[in-house]
Amino acid sequence: MVYSLHPLFQAIASAPTQQALRFRFMDSISGYFGVQRWGIYLLDTENSLASVDVKGVSEAFVEQYQQIGKSVDPVLRYVVQYHAPAHEELVLPKGAWKQSELYKRCCATYDHEHIMTGPIVGQGQLIGTVNFARIGNAPAFSQLDLASFGAVCMHLSARLAQLRHPSVVPNPLFKRLSAREVQIANLVAKGLTNAEIGAELWITQNSVKQALKRMFRKLEVSARTEMVAKLRDML
Template sequence: MSRSLYPLFQAIATAPTEQALRFTVMDNISEYFGVQRWGIYLLDEKNDLASVDARGVSDTFIERYQRFGKAVDPVLNYVLENHAPAHEELVLPKGAWKQSELYQQCCSTHNHEHIMTGPLVGQGQLIGTINFARVGHVSAFNQSDLASLGAVCTHFSTRLAELRKPCRTSCQVSNRLTPREIQIANLVAKGLTNAEIGAELWITQNSVKQALKRMFRKLEVSARTEMVAKLKDAI
């Protein structure tokens, strides 16, 4: 049975910043898909590349792909047209991958045996992609992989849209807290005691108490109710 994506979905949903969101996915996603190379490419308002997080590939490869590979990438073309994930065996005739221009231009030198790309969308447009490559003598991506990547992209796109909303004061305040402190604040808002929070997060009651003291200082408050009120709409 394949590993459940639920923990990753939860981590995506609670990422406090866009940077944390990208790092969360980059640090965890390879173990779910059995990939050796992966990345997140985000676009700006002009549809130009705004940022790249990549593992297993060099800056030279990224630059070459942007210059030569992107225009002839049949998988990316499918993703652009359909806003759905795709891999090379879905869009090319059987056995045609290694004769494709993309493979010859970019992927052959990096031994990309199989590739898969998923769409990140916002307001009806493609705003980025999640890209995978398997290297060496490994199996191709399958329908289950496509469905899983589609789910990850949906969760990522939704959280990214939330984080990019015009930030209210409470959102700006919440950026002072770490992801763990945001978790604690959420549980405080639900009315849990220090002991209950400790049990929920598998930490000691004293650790919760000390964390709350730090949070109060960061937020310049003196009570739990004041903290929850200050973080309203952000937790």
């Protein structure tokens, strides 16, 4: 039976915090991909592991993977290189999975018969991964699984980016100013005098003075410092 991913997409998109985003993802993802073990691994600015959320696996596995398995993981290597999801049958020759160093060093011990990893990206960088494992006699991941997983990782990355770097709400006061007046306001915020602003914009000092008078009226202020304070979020 094929399940629609749209409820999951909506749950991801409406998560109000990073913690809520992780909880929603971790609590609901297994029903969509038939996995028994899964996790989110997030990196810090130094590309080191910052946080881990896992289900179905122990801390011992996480530690063993970080110490031994990560360096020989061909699926992770693909994800890092291409910022695209992959499973073991995509990156290894047929029948080579159980001969791989990753399987022998980590996955065999924990009965990980099939694995799939997807990227979490932000500002052009890999900032984490989502990791799936099927155990026992479960079937290998399919191309449909891979495509669906890619969509989930895209939504997860987008929402995480929004929560980490919220968009600045435009200051409605800017709508009252012309493009030239916005330029002047920015130069005032930098501490330039009327003469310096005039030289910067190739207009006379008196033109700057008159423009500031108009701007004060529009913004309902009486001084340069008051104007800058009102517009501080956008200057």
